[in-house]
Each structure stands twice: as C-alpha cells, then as structure tokens.
Amino acid sequence: MTSNRTTLEVEQLYREYKPLLASIAYRMLGSMSEAEDAVQDVFVAVSNLGGIDIKHPKAYLVKMVTNRILNMMKAAPRKRENYPGQWLPEPVIEFDSEDEPQGRVLRRERLGYALLVLLQTCTPPERAVFVLRESLGYDYADIAVMLDKSEAACRKIYSRAAAKIGQRPRSENEAALDASIDRFVQSFAQAIDTGRFETFIQLLTEDAVMLSDGGGIVRAALNPIEGRDRIAAFFEGIAGKGSLTGQLHHVWISGQRGLLLLRKDKPPVAFALEPDDNFDSIRAVYLVSNPEKLTRIKGEKELSRK
Known part of the structure; x- marks a missing residue:
C-alpha cells in the first residue's frame, strides 16, 4: 500500500513540476532533449528514494535538477569544441497554440531565444545563478543553499553573468x-x-x-x-x-x-x-x-x- 501511494505521489509531483523543471534545465543547457533527460533523472532518483517527505517540494526539486544540470554541463564544452561550425541552442518552436505547457512557461517567463543564446556565453555556475535569480525570483540566500556557496559568492556570480548578458528590459x-x-x-x-x-x-x-x-x-x-x-x-x-x-x-x-x-x-x-x-x-x-x-x-x- 505504501509503495502504491509513493508511486502516486511521485507521479503527481512529475505532472505538477515537470514543465517548470524542464524550462529551468532548458535555459541552462540550451537543449530540450538534454533538459528532459535531466528532469527524468531527477524523478528516477526521487522514485528510488521513495518520494520526498518535505513541506516545500518545489525548492527541493529545483535544487535537485540544478545540481544534475551542473554535472551535465561539465561535458558540454567538449561537445561544443567538436561541433561543426556555430553551435546554437535548440529552438522550441510553436504556432499560436496555447495547449503546450512548456510553451506557456517559456512565454510567461519571457525567456526568448536571444537570451538563451546569450546564456550560453556564461559559465555553468553563472547560468545557474542567473536563471534561479531572474526567472524564478529566488533570493541570494536560497540560491546559496541550492548551490552550496556563500551568499556573497552568488552575488558576484550573478554580477558576472549580468555583465555578459547585458541590459535586460524592465x-x-x-x-x-x-x-x-x-x-x-x-x-x-x-x-x-x-x-x-x-x-x-x-x-x-x-x-x-x-x-x-x-x-x-x-x-x-x-x-x-x-x-x-x-x-x-x-x-x-x-x-x-x-x-x-x-x-x-x-x-x-x-x-x-x-x-x-x-x-x-x-x-x-x-x-x-x-x-x-x-x-x-x-x-x-x-x-x-x-x-x-x-x-x-x-x-x-x-x-x-x-
């Protein structure tokens, strides 16, 4: 009975948070296929743990997917060095349908392909801090806990990322x-x-x-x-x-x-x-x-x- 309940809880978490987690991973990786792999890995880990017994599942899952992405990004420079010609992020393309949850998240949070390209000029930690701060509105104290860094370090990392990306519209x-x-x-x-x-x-x-x-x-x-x-x-x-x-x-x-x-x-x-x-x-x-x-x-x- 407990196993069945745990399975249902994990499935509910997956349905509720997959679009958000995939959009976070996509911002950092520039590849939706890799982003979906990262989210899948996170929920496999959650399932193996028997679910998560915490009051704030969103923050916990965001931390898990961020750490998974940081590990994945360590291999990205080697892939890009061997890429023929210019490497650009994988575009997620939609007509005017409002039915896709992924598209709704990207439009609501105003990602934009141009910003996605600029994010790829940042280091993995810079991307992580910038996305968590700009897209999700986390304060530096929360980001510091997620990344196991000091609050002051996260502020400096964000400043470096913002300098590379340039002015963003208010x-x-x-x-x-x-x-x-x-x-x-x-x-x-x-x-x-x-x-x-x-x-x-x-x-x-x-x-x-x-x-x-x-x-x-x-x-x-x-x-x-x-x-x-x-x-x-x-x-x-x-x-x-x-x-x-x-x-x-x-x-x-x-x-x-x-x-x-x-x-x-x-x-x-x-x-x-x-x-x-x-x-x-x-x-x-x-x-x-x-x-x-x-x-x-x-x-x-x-x-x-x-």
Whole structure:
C-alpha cells in the first residue's frame, strides 16, 4: 500500500513540476532533449528514494535538477569544441497554440531565444545563478543553499553573468520590446517573401552579427557573418539560389516571436532576431537549419508540409 501511494505521489509531483523543471534545465543547457533527460533523472532518483517527505517540494526539486544540470554541463564544452561550425541552442518552436505547457512557461517567463543564446556565453555556475535569480525570483540566500556557496559568492556570480548578458528590459519596457520584435520579424518576413532585403538590412546595426547552425548536416556559414553589408550579401545570395523558397510562418521560438520556413523536400529553417538595448535596431540574427534541432515544432499547421 505504501509503495502504491509513493508511486502516486511521485507521479503527481512529475505532472505538477515537470514543465517548470524542464524550462529551468532548458535555459541552462540550451537543449530540450538534454533538459528532459535531466528532469527524468531527477524523478528516477526521487522514485528510488521513495518520494520526498518535505513541506516545500518545489525548492527541493529545483535544487535537485540544478545540481544534475551542473554535472551535465561539465561535458558540454567538449561537445561544443567538436561541433561543426556555430553551435546554437535548440529552438522550441510553436504556432499560436496555447495547449503546450512548456510553451506557456517559456512565454510567461519571457525567456526568448536571444537570451538563451546569450546564456550560453556564461559559465555553468553563472547560468545557474542567473536563471534561479531572474526567472524564478529566488533570493541570494536560497540560491546559496541550492548551490552550496556563500551568499556573497552568488552575488558576484550573478554580477558576472549580468555583465555578459547585458541590459535586460524592465517590466515597463516589455511592451516596447515586444513591439520592436514584431516590427523586425514583419520586415524580415517581407524581405524573404519578396527577395528584397534593403529595408530589413537598414534595421541592422553596422556591427550586427549573424550566426548560422547547420550542424554539419546542411550547408551553413561555419563562421559568424559580421557587419550589415556582409549579412545583406549572405541573404541575397541564398535567396538567389532558392534556399528561402517555401512556406513562411510566424511562430514562437523559445518564447519570443520568430519565423519558420517550411521547404519542400528540404529541412525547415528557424530565424530569430536580437534587438539592441534601445529596441530600435537588430544586433544579431540567428539561423538554425540543423534538422536534428528542429524536431520540436508544436501546432497543427506544421503537419501540413508539402
């Protein structure tokens, strides 16, 4: 009887906390498949322990998954060093469906693909402290307990992470950020539809950068493309070869607006944009065409590929 009750308790914890724990792991790892593995490992451990008899299961599970992620991230640099070309996080792509709990968490907590890319420039401890502080609102005392560090050390780690990631919009500026991204995405969509990129290119900063991830499976730029003129030449070149021909859809990419190009007999391509600190220009374009990273496309429309 106790075993059955324990199983039910673990299943209830899994249903209640899986979306949250997966979103935390995804922020830190940049891979949803690895994030789900981390969450699964945590609940296997909980099941082996016979459940958790504590008053605050959320904090306990967050600590468990954070420590599991930190262990997993020790191997990440070696994987990235051997990756062909630029490594970009795995995008979680959704049409406008509100049915997916993972997508709701990412949108509600305003992750955004651009922030996910920036998080990958941080060390594992910096990512952990930043996510726990910014996304979940934990105070430094709680974070210190979770990471077995002093409160002062956690403050310093957060400061280093924030310096790398740069300015983030305050709550009162979020509407302006959303409006800017919508405008940029609409301009990019029009450029792809018409093959005329002049107007979109003028939205880029002079030192804008484009990162392209084909994973060595499909052709992609192996190195960053830097500067407005070089990015313009890149898009005009691939458009001329027909690489941008297909069905273009406005989608959510890891919680922010972006574009998904569905192509006949070719892998899809996801596009995300990063605004500058003033939200009036684009400082980075992210292009993911690695088919192994484009398996998480939620919604009915993507099933109609032809």
